[in-house]
Amino acid sequence: MSNPELPERRKRRGADNPTLADVARESGVSTITVSRVLNSPDSVRPATRERVEAAIARVGYVRNMLAGSLASANSRFIAVIVPSLSNVVFIEVIHGLQTTFEKHGYQILLGNTEYDMRREYELVQTFLGWSSSALVITGLRHDAACTAMLKRWQKPIMEIMELGQGIDLNVGLSHYDAGRCMAQHLLDRGYRRIVYAGSQMDGNYRARLRYEGHRDLLQENGLEAPLEEWPEASALEIGARAFRQIMVQRSGTEAIHFADDTLAAGAILHANRAGIRVPDDVAIAGFTGLPFGQHITPRLTTIVSPREAIGRIAAKQVIARIEGKPIENTSHDVSFELCIGEST
Amino acid sequence: MSNPELPERRKRRGADNPTLADVARESGVSTITVSRVLNSPDSVRPATRERVEAAIARVGYVRNMLAGSLASANSRFIAVIVPSLSNVVFIEVIHGLQTTFEKHGYQILLGNTEYDMRREYELVQTFLGWSSSALVITGLRHDAACTAMLKRWQKPIMEIMELGQGIDLNVGLSHYDAGRCMAQHLLDRGYRRIVYAGSQMDGNYRARLRYEGHRDLLQENGLEAPLEEWPEASALEIGARAFRQIMVQRSGTEAIHFADDTLAAGAILHANRAGIRVPDDVAIAGFTGLPFGQHITPRLTTIVSPREAIGRIAAKQVIARIEGKPIENTSHDVSFELCIGEST
DNA sequence: GGCTTGGATGTTAGCGCTAACATCTGGTTT
DNA sequence: AAACCAGATGTTAGCGCTAACATCCAAGCC
Numbered sequence: 001m002s003n004p005e006l007p008e009r010r011k012r013r014g015a016d017n018p019t020l021a022d023v024a025r026e027s028g029v030s031t032i033t034v035s036r037v038l039n040s041p042d043s044v045r046p047a048t049r050e051r052v053e054a055a056i057a058r059v060g061y062v063r064n065m066l067a068g069s070l071a072s073a074n075s076r077f078i079a080v081i082v083p084s085l086s087n088v089v090f091i092e093v094i095h096g097l098q099t100t101f102e103k104h105g106y107q108i109l110l111g112n113t114e115y116d117m118r119r120e121y122e123l124v125q126t127f128l129g130w131s132s133s134a135l136v137i138t139g140l141r142h143d144a145a146c147t148a149m150l151k152r153w154q155k156p157i158m159e160i161m162e163l164g165q166g167i168d169l170n171v172g173l174s175h176y177d178a179g180r181c182m183a184q185h186l187l188d189r190g191y192r193r194i195v196y197a198g199s200q201m202d203g204n205y206r207a208r209l210r211y212e213g214h215r216d217l218l219q220e221n222g223l224e225a226p227l228e229e230w231p232e233a234s235a236l237e238i239g240a241r242a243f244r245q246i247m248v249q250r251s252g253t254e255a256i257h258f259a260d261d262t263l264a265a266g267a268i269l270h271a272n273r274a275g276i277r278v279p280d281d282v283a284i285a286g287f288t289g290l291p292f293g294q295h296i297t298p299r300l301t302t303i304v305s306p307r308e309a310i311g312r313i314a315a316k317q318v319i320a321r322i323e324g325k326p327i328e329n330t331s332h333d334v335s336f337e338l339c340i341g342e343s344t
Numbered sequence: 345m346s347n348p349e350l351p352e353r354r355k356r357r358g359a360d361n362p363t364l365a366d367v368a369r370e371s372g373v374s375t376i377t378v379s380r381v382l383n384s385p386d387s388v389r390p391a392t393r394e395r396v397e398a399a400i401a402r403v404g405y406v407r408n409m410l411a412g413s414l415a416s417a418n419s420r421f422i423a424v425i426v427p428s429l430s431n432v433v434f435i436e437v438i439h440g441l442q443t444t445f446e447k448h449g450y451q452i453l454l455g456n457t458e459y460d461m462r463r464e465y466e467l468v469q470t471f472l473g474w475s476s477s478a479l480v481i482t483g484l485r486h487d488a489a490c491t492a493m494l495k496r497w498q499k500p501i502m503e504i505m506e507l508g509q510g511i512d513l514n515v516g517l518s519h520y521d522a523g524r525c526m527a528q529h530l531l532d533r534g535y536r537r538i539v540y541a542g543s544q545m546d547g548n549y550r551a552r553l554r555y556e557g558h559r560d561l562l563q564e565n566g567l568e569a570p571l572e573e574w575p576e577a578s579a580l581e582i583g584a585r586a587f588r589q590i591m592v593q594r595s596g597t598e599a600i601h602f603a604d605d606t607l608a609a610g611a612i613l614h615a616n617r618a619g620i621r622v623p624d625d626v627a628i629a630g631f632t633g634l635p636f637g638q639h640i641t642p643r644l645t646t647i648v649s650p651r652e653a654i655g656r657i658a659a660k661q662v663i664a665r666i667e668g669k670p671i672e673n674t675s676h677d678v679s680f681e682l683c684i685g686e687s688t
Numbered sequence: 689g690g691c692t693t694g695g696a697t698g699t700t701a702g703c704g705c706t707a708a709c710a711t712c713t714g715g716t717t718t
Numbered sequence: 719a720a721a722c723c724a725g726a727t728g729t730t731a732g733c734g735c736t737a738a739c740a741t742c743c744a745a746g747c748c
Contacts, residue, residue, distance in 0.1 A: 363704055364704065364705065364706095364707085365704080365705095375704090375705080375706090376705095376706070376707095379705070379706060380706095383706085392708095406705055407704090407705085408703085408705070409705095410703085410704080410705090411703070411704035411706085412706070413705090413706080414703090414704085414706090415704080415705040415706040415707075416705080416706055416707075418707040586689050599696070
């Protein structure tokens with residue numbers, strides 16, 4: 001004589017879209033079989049699979065990734081943390097990462113720190129909370145608490161751009177050596193009064209590493225290595241302004257070594273307008289190897305870093321680590337190349 | 345003689361990180377109270393809140409976003425779908441979106457279609473599966489099945505870049521009018537033999553819309569409107585190549601109207617090297633208003649579209665819709681501006 | 689025939705959180 | 719003093735899926 005009506009179920013929100021259970025009912029199998037059709041189709045008999053696939057199409061099922069990720073404690077998210085989105089360099093790296101990860105079914109979660117370490121730590125926390133499958137982060141230096149948290153984390157961590165011993169995996173190049181390399185080139189060309197000019201160099205410590213390489217080489221040769229900094233983010237406009245200012249305040253300067261190609265190109269384009277001859281009046285060098293440096297006149301002397309390759313290689317390494325494949329070197333030097341144009 | 349020990353609980357994976365329950369135990373409250381401290385701190389007594397916050401710090405709790413989103417059927421993800429990451433325009437739009445959404449605690453899920461409608465549909469499905477809070481998608485034209493799926497979806501949808509009546513919200517500009525506007529400018533300057541040149545124009549139909557505006561205006565004035573297309577993605581190199589080819593194969597051309605600034609700048613920089621005078625020998629116009637167009641010599645005549653503003657406005661509209669605020673116009677015209685340089 | 693075997697499929701019990709409803713305070717009202 | 723109330727906190731039942739274990743069944747073997 002029990003109550004034939006169950007007490008009415010509590011209502012939950014839920015857009016009540018069709019679920020796995022609906023598909024299972026529709027195709028006369030269990031939910032786990034539907035799950036298998038989605039996740040490992042080869043483990044289901046073709047006939048069953050087709051039946052399930054037909055049912056999926058019929059009911060218009062869209063799988064709920066949240067539920068799946070929660071149940072398996074794995075989201076197939078790759079957390080990617082970069083310091084800037086205004087800088088083309090990171091866009092190219094992201095492109096390399098995205099292309100490679102996408103092929104393997106991973107989705108990127110993109111975070112932008114704006115060169116702020118606190119913000120970086122917050123982003124790391126959030127992204128770990130999404131059960132990300134791996135983390136790709138820019139640089140080797142982080143907030144202490146952030147580094148500690150990452151060291152406890154059990155999943156692959158890839159630190160990119162800068163070469164060195166990091167938490168786990170690493171793909172990058174030596175910015176110190178790159179700075180040295182360009183300084184050597186300028187010396188070889190006979191320039192002695194050389195100014196280094198960069199923007200936002202307190203946050204962007206890789207630019208500072210390049211400066212240190214540059215400075216050390218010049219000092220070893222008994223030369224001074226003056227540094228000019230601008231607080232604004234790198235842009236053609238800032239390069240032009242930096243150029244004007246250096247020409248006025250440091251007359252006699254023979255060469256300007258800019259922290260990146262955008263600044264350098266801004267300087268060259270401004271020089272063209274102002275009737276200042278590059279390199280006859282002053283030589284100009286950059287760093288990064290952006291395409292437009294090779295289209296302007298004079299072509300820019302720069303150091304080419306393989307930006308997209310960094311992304312691709314980093315992604316491949318991370319995927320290898322996720323799949324448990326052995327990794328030969330946890331640190332990968334992508335190197336750089338001096339590209340001598342007409343501007344030095 | 346039954347086993348005195350209960351059958352051992354099944355083990356689940358799970359990185360056994362501390363959970364809400366651990367924090368609750370540690371601070372002597374229930375899990376829901378901890379949840380409230382995290383989600384609506386004002387609804388918890390300050391004393392309790394402090395106790396809970398201390399416990400969170402003590403056990404090193406990191407909240408599991410997947411579980412929360414599943415339970416509430418809302419992920420605070422914003423799905424953003426763009427056709428390309430190589431094009432600076434979309435980077436700037438993304439920047440505008442990201443800055444605004446981040447302030448409100450939303451995380452962007454970025455998808456790149458590479459101008460492929462099938463791929464777009466797949467991305468939409470995946471992103472709906474993440475219980476995204478809203479969708480921002482480029483353009484008004486999608487796969488029919490995709491449009492149908494979106495129309496059934498109950499959450500805010502924002503179609504950007506192109507102005508017109510869409511599925512839900514819309515922020516953009518009229519590409520047809522922009523093309524017409526530039527064509528009018530070229531006519532005003534006295535040019536008559538005008539070539540339109542673009543790349544990947546089958547996928548990038550907004551460039552085609554601009555061409556149609558250009559063509560219609562020229563035809564209304566009794567002129568022909570030849571079109572030159574290149575299959576490669578837009579790049580300085582392609583602009584240079586297009587320029588060379590047009591100068592050879594269409595000698596007598598007075599002006600070239602390029603589909604975007606990158607192509608146009610590539611053409612100008614190449615002309616400079618080749619000793620061809622712009623605009624005396626041939627005029628060149630672009631579209632977008634990228635900063636470097638104003639730094640090269642001659643300064644590029646172009647149409648400026650407010651890229652970052654599109655992102656910011658779109659994000660604000662979406663947030664208003666999510667928060668249930670009234671929206672005056674579901675379609676927002678950000679307009680464009682003719683920027684006359686020295687190249688026409 | 690009975691036994692083994694392995695591939696296909698099913699059952700169960702969570703993953704960690706929050707919506708909905710329930711209860712418990714302590715102060716205010718009449 | 720009983721009734722009332724609002725704000726703080728607790729209990730319960732899922733959200734939709736998958737890992738782990740269980741079962742089934744046809745083929746292969748002696």
